[in-house]
Amino acid sequence: MWKLLQIELFKIYRRPRTYIAFGAITAMIGIIQLGLKVDGKEYMEFVMADLSSSFQFEGNLLNGYFVCFVLLNLLLVHVPLLISLIAADMISGEANMGTLRLLLTKPISRTEFILAKFFAAAIYTLTLLIWLAVLALFVSMAVFGTDDMFVMKNYYAVQISADDVFWRYVGAFGFAALAMTTVAALGFFLSLFAENSIGPIVATISVIIVTTVLSTMSVPIFNAIKPYLFTTHMVTWKEFFDEKVDAENNVIKGTIENPDRIITSVIVLSIHIVVFVGASIWIFKKKDVLS
Amino acid sequence: MKTLFRLSLIILTACSLHLKAFSQDMMPLLKKVKEKLDKVNDYTASGTMKTDVAFIKAPIGKVTVYYKKPNKFKLKKDGGISVLPKGGVTVTMNNILNEKDFVAISAGKQMVGSFMTTVVKLVPTSETSDVVLSTLYIDETDNVIRKAQTTTKENGTYEIEMSYGKYLSYGLPSKMTFSFNTKDYKMPKGVTLEFGEDDKAKKEAAKAKKGKVEITYTSYTINKGVDDSVFSK
Numbered sequence: 001m002w003k004l005l006q007i008e009l010f011k012i013y014r015r016p017r018t019y020i021a022f023g024a025i026t027a028m029i030g031i032i033q034l035g036l037k038v039d040g041k042e043y044m045e046f047v048m049a050d051l052s053s054s055f056q057f058e059g060n061l062l063n064g065y066f067v068c069f070v071l072l073n074l075l076l077v078h079v080p081l082l083i084s085l086i087a088a089d090m091i092s093g094e095a096n097m098g099t100l101r102l103l104l105t106k107p108i109s110r111t112e113f114i115l116a117k118f119f120a121a122a123i124y125t126l127t128l129l130i131w132l133a134v135l136a137l138f139v140s141m142a143v144f145g146t147d148d149m150f151v152m153k154n155y156y157a158v159q160i161s162a163d164d165v166f167w168r169y170v171g172a173f174g175f176a177a178l179a180m181t182t183v184a185a186l187g188f189f190l191s192l193f194a195e196n197s198i199g200p201i202v203a204t205i206s207v208i209i210v211t212t213v214l215s216t217m218s219v220p221i222f223n224a225i226k227p228y229l230f231t232t233h234m235v236t237w238k239e240f241f242d243e244k245v246d247a248e249n250n251v252i253k254g255t256i257e258n259p260d261r262i263i264t265s266v267i268v269l270s271i272h273i274v275v276f277v278g279a280s281i282w283i284f285k286k287k288d289v290l291s
Numbered sequence: 292m293k294t295l296f297r298l299s300l301i302i303l304t305a306c307s308l309h310l311k312a313f314s315q316d317m318m319p320l321l322k323k324v325k326e327k328l329d330k331v332n333d334y335t336a337s338g339t340m341k342t343d344v345a346f347i348k349a350p351i352g353k354v355t356v357y358y359k360k361p362n363k364f365k366l367k368k369d370g371g372i373s374v375l376p377k378g379g380v381t382v383t384m385n386n387i388l389n390e391k392d393f394v395a396i397s398a399g400k401q402m403v404g405s406f407m408t409t410v411v412k413l414v415p416t417s418e419t420s421d422v423v424l425s426t427l428y429i430d431e432t433d434n435v436i437r438k439a440q441t442t443t444k445e446n447g448t449y450e451i452e453m454s455y456g457k458y459l460s461y462g463l464p465s466k467m468t469f470s471f472n473t474k475d476y477k478m479p480k481g482v483t484l485e486f487g488e489d490d491k492a493k494k495e496a497a498k499a500k501k502g503k504v505e506i507t508y509t510s511y512t513i514n515k516g517v518d519d520s521v522f523s524k
Binding site: 047050051053054055056057058059060061073077147148150152153154155156157158159160161162164235238242243245248249250251253 | 341343344345346347348349350351352366367368370371372373374375376377471473474475476477478480482483484485490502
């Protein structure tokens with residue numbers, strides 16, 4: 001199994017296509033960081049406009065923690081598209097090249113084969129997120145400095161002390177890793193049904209777009225299915241950046257306002273992963289591999 | 292017609308004399324309060340600040356406050372971002388009493404907490420003054436201001452309540468509470484990218500209400516000099 005995984009990882013990381021996602025993330029983050037460095041003051045005035053009418057702020061509002069939050073807000077919607085480029089190619093790519101049948105002549109079970117492929121896709125997803133964390137968090141901290149972090153919600157604002165932020169990012173990136181692994185599992189599952197990569201990649205992206213639209217639209221008819229859509233839970237990483245307050249409106253440091261939402265989302269996403277991978281194993285074991 | 296004109300003239304003259312009398316009555320009291328505050332040329336105070344606004348979750352932070360005569364004032368949070376109501380916190384009692392062109396009107400007596408106070412209304416006579424009206428609640432026993440309400444042209448009305456401890460002899464409070472009006476807060480969902488169901492309690496809290504900032508002073512360093520550069524940063 002370990003050997004199989006190594007082989008799959010070797011195959012992923014030697015392909016130039018793999019690095020498109022790393023390049024795209026680097027370019028997107030670089031552009032946003034440059035924009036905020038040059039014109040961040042105006043951006044902050046826009047974001048803080050409602051509060052600035054009643055309050056004055058002193059301190060480094062546009063700090064690395066805030067910039068990272070902006071980046072994650074903008075990018076975590078698009079990262080699934082980059083993940084699907086690799087995950088949705090895992091089986092269909094082999095079929096396209098005509099190597100799938102050849103691989104299955106080796107003395108390995110189909111379950112091991114599928115699991116090794118999926119774990120390789122999951123590791124790729126993790127490395128992409130680690131790269132994202134390095135650029136979005138650590139580079140932003142180096143370029144913009146650190147200070148308290150302001151999170152603007154629809155109806156309230158949260159000020160998180162600088163010494164209470166970092167662990168929240170560890171949690172948020174950990175959660176994002178689970179959410180993105182769900183996307184990888186979906187792409188991987190769809191890659192079973194085609195003999196070229198384009199179909200599963202487009203299908204994965206389409207599923208994400210449709211379910212994201214359903215998750216975000218405030219239409220009562222969709223409310224019944226929203227809790228079961230993985231895209232509804234993919235944005236729960238934001239819950240790490242909300243704090244509890246006591247009866248006197250004093251912030252309780254080191255707390256999360258709704259930890260139950262995080263737990264629910266972790267369960268729903270994990271179930272999705274298990275179902276997608278389980279279904280992939282079940283279907284692949286019965287599949288008549290001709291290519 | 293002539294009688295009516297004479298009557299009007301008499302009433303107007305009587306009113307102005309009455310106002311002047313009130314003004315003169317209150318000046319010695321204000322002078323006593325000011326004399327007490329004038330003992331302080333500068334100070335550096337440390338303490339904690341709590342921002343209590345329904346739609347802001349802010350941590351309690353340590354602050355350092357700098358003051359220098361006649362009206363230099365600076366509040367710095369020791370690490371972190373300070374959120375202060377516009378206009379309010381930086382107004383000291385010295386600011387109010389240093390205004391030269393005002394009319395002081397007595398408005399009776401009133402209890403502030405357990406203290407009987409004399410209520411004095413200060414009406415600026417200068418048209419350029421941002422302050423429209425200040426109401427001071429002066430404790431005549433200790434010659435200190437226990438409460439002040441100020442209405443400004445730009446920043447609305449705010450209230451300052453003060454309690455005193457070991458720096459009472461200098462007229463410096465151990466705790467100040469600034470109460471102010473806030474405007475509605477709402478961020479577009481397109482900016483926050485939060486498309487879930489609205490929390491009704493949070494939505495209600497975001498509507499304009501009173502906010503409070505409490506500063507509790509733990510220590511003062513008085514008349515030891517404060518560098519001007521502190522106020523320019």
